[in-house]
Amino acid sequence: MTQVLILATLIAPIAAAVMELVKRTVKLPNNLIPLITVVVGLVVGVVFEPFTELDLVLRLWAGGLAGLAGTGLYELITKRSGTSN
Numbered sequence: 001m002t003q004v005l006i007l008a009t010l011i012a013p014i015a016a017a018v019m020e021l022v023k024r025t026v027k028l029p030n031n032l033i034p035l036i037t038v039v040v041g042l043v044v045g046v047v048f049e050p051f052t053e054l055d056l057v058l059r060l061w062a063g064g065l066a067g068l069a070g071t072g073l074y075e076l077i078t079k080r081s082g083t084s085n
Contacts, residue, residue, distance in 0.1 A: 003054055004062045011048065011066035015041040019070060034071045041067025 019037045022028070028036065045063020052059065 004058050007062035008065040011044050012069040014044050015066050016070035037071045038067035
């Protein structure tokens with residue numbers, strides 16, 4: 001479990017950055033952004049295969065957690081700075 005959380009910590013900023021890139025290029029409804037961020041996290045978790053010895057299922061868990069954390073990280077930054085979409 002510790003390895004999954006470490007990997008999720010590494011993936012979270014990447015998922016948040018990729019989601020921000022997607023949001024700036026494609027107009028998305030605000031209610032779909034968390035779901036898409038989780039999917040981005042899952043994809044990044046799968047792509048991390050050469051960098052870890054974790055099984056696919058554990059990388060998917062880490063990616064899903066990272067997607068949720070990436071959404072929370074983005075919301076925390078935008079709420080704190082006072083900016084919105």
